[in-house]
Amino acid sequence: MSTDAEPAPVSAKPPVTLREVAAAAGVSVATASKALNGQGRMTAETRERIRETARLLGFRPNSLAQSLLRKRSFTVGLLTNDTYGRFSLPLMAGVSDALVDKGVSVFLCNVEDDQRLGQLHVEAMLDKRVDGIVATGKRIDRHLPVDLSNLRIPVVYAFTQPDPGAVGLVSDDAGGARLAVERFVRLGRRRIAHVTGPASFAVVHTRAEAWRDVLKENGLAASEPLLGAWSEAWGHDAVARLFGKVGREGWPDAVFCGNDQIARGVIDALRERGISVPDDVGVIGFDNWEIVAEATRPPLTSVDMNLASLGREAGLALLSLVEGHPAAPGIRKLPCRLVVRQSCGSPPQ
Template sequence: MTGSADSGEGRLPARRPVTLRDVAEAAGVSVATASKALNDQGRMTAETRTRIREVARRLGFRPNGLAQSLLRRRSFTVGLLTNDTYGRFSLPVMAGISEALVDAGVSVFLCNVEDDPRLGQLHVEAMLEKRVDGIIASGKRLDRHLPVTLAGLGVPIIYAFTEPDPGSIAFVSDDAQGARLAVEHFVALGRRRIAHVTGPESFMVVHQRAAAWRAVLAEHGLGVPDGFYMSGRWSERFGHEAVAQLFGGPGEKPDAIFCGNDQLARGVVDALRERGLAVPDDVGVIGFDNWEIVAAETRPPLTSVDMNLSALGREAGLTLLSLVDGKAVEPGIRKLPCRLVVRQSCGRPPDG
C-alpha cells in the first residue's frame, strides 16, 4: 500500500527560517558584521549598514527576540497602567506612547487597574514578572493618584496625565494655558461678556481654568458680573441648567460662554437654541477636551481646547526610552501646551 498517512507524500516541505548566517552570506560580510549592522552597533560605512539591512529585509529575516532580550538584558516591553476605564483620556495618551515606542521595537503591555488597589498590585507584579523595561502610569484625571504605589520597583517610571509621586517624572497638560487660549480667542472676536460654566470644584483643573479665565478678563479690563461663573456636574444636563440661570433672570447676559468640557458645551448649545438664541451670532461657545465624537457632531461644530494628549504620550514614551538606555533625566512635572481647535461655534471677528 502506497501513499500512507504518515509517508509525507503531497506535503510541502517546511520552510527553513532565514538565519543571520544567511544574511551575512548574501551580503558578503561576516556574521559579526551582519549582527552589528542589524543592531545598529559597531563601526562601518552607512552604505554597508544600509546594504546589509536591505538584504535582511529582502530575505525576510526575523531576529530572535528572546536572544536579543538576553543579549541586551531587556524585554522590549513597557507596562502601561491606567484607571481610565472609559478610555477617553488614556487612549490618545497610549496612541502617543505606542508611536514613540514602535520604532524602537518596544511593545506596550496595557493593564486597567480601575480604582482597585488589589487589582493594581496584581497587575504591577505581573509586569515585573514579565520583566518590563519600564512602566508608564496614566489616569482619568490629573489630580488623583492611581490606586497602587510604584515607588521602589527597580524599573523606570513615568507619569502621564495623572498625579505623580514626589520626585518623579511626569507629563501633564497645561490647563491654565489652554483656558487662556479660549478666553483670549473670545476677546479677539470682540466678545466682552464672557461667562464660565465648568465642573465640580473638587477638580484641580476647575480652579486652574477659572483662574486663567478671570486673569484674561482682568488683563483686558473686563469684569465678571454676578452669576457669570457656574460650577456643577460634568454633564450636558448641567449645561442646560446653567443656561437657564444665565438667561432666565434679570441682569446682564453673556455674549460668550467658555465651558470646562465638551459635554457641558453641547448642553449649553442645545439650551441656547431652545431659547431662540443663535450660536454663534448671539452667543459664542467654546468647550474643552476636543472630544471628537462630541465636538465635531455638535451643531454648529464646537470650537474646543485640545490637550494634545497624543503628543503628551509620545513625550512620555520617548523619555522612558531615554531612562531605559541609562540616560539621566531631571525629575519634575513637565506641562505641555494645549491648542485651540477652531470650528463654527465661537463666531468671527467684527471685521469678518
C-alpha cells in the same frame, strides 16, 4: 502582502535560529552574529554571504534571547485606569506610536481602580523585565491604585498625578483656558461666563483661575464660575441660571465651558430660548471631543489637550530615561491648542 522580502516561510514549524544560519553559511555562530550586527572583522564577501543566507532562511533573531543578554527587553508597560474614557485612547496611541519605530513594544495594563489588578499587572511587567512604565489615568489629579515609587525601572506619569520626585507630563489646562478666553476677548466679547464641572476636580479650579485672570488682565468683570457636573444636563441648567431672570442687558455674551458635553447642553439650551450662537452668545468647549464638537449646531470651538502628542512625549521621555539620560523630575506642562469652529464667532469685518 510583503513588499520586497523573500516569501515568508509558510507555517514552518520552528523559527530559524542563528545556529542554522551559521551552518548553512559554513561559519560559526559567532561569526554569523557579528556579520548580521555589523560587528567584528571579516571579508565583505563573508559578511554578505552570511547576510544573504539569513535573508533566504527568513532568520529573525529571538528577542527573548537578546533581551536576556542585553538586560534590556525593548518593552515598556502602559498602565491605565481609564477603560471607557476618551482620554486614554489617544494617549495610548501616542505612546505606542512614539516607540514602535524604536523597536519598543507596549504592554497594555488596564488596572481599573482595583489595587489587586494593579499589583498583578505591575508584578507581571516586572517579571517580564519591561524597561520602564508609563502611568496614565483618567484624572490629572488622582493617583493610580498602584505604588510605583521605588521600582528600579524608570516611570513616567502622563495625565495622572505623579509621585513626588518623578517625571510627569500633563496638559497645560491654564494655558488652554487662556486660549479660549483670550479668543473671546479679542472677538470683542465683554461678559464672559464660565460653566464647568464639580469642585472636586483640580482642573476645574485651574481653568477657572485662568479664566478669571484673563478677565482681570483685560479689565472685565468676573463673576463666580458656575460649578456643576460634567454633563449636558448641567449645561442646560446653567443656561437657565445665566439667562433666566435678569434683563437682556445682564446676559453674558460668551460662555466658556469646562468640557464639550456641558457646551453641548449650553448650545442646545440657548437655541431653545431663541438665543443665537454665535451671534448673541459665543460658546467654547474643552477637550475637543470631535464627535461631540462636530455635532453641535453650530459646530463647537473647543480646546484640544493634544493628548496624542502628550503620549508621544511621554514615550520619548521614558525612552530617554531608559537609555540612562537623566531627566529633571517634576511636572512638565504641554500646550493645548484651540480648534476653531463656528460657535465662538468670527472677528468683525
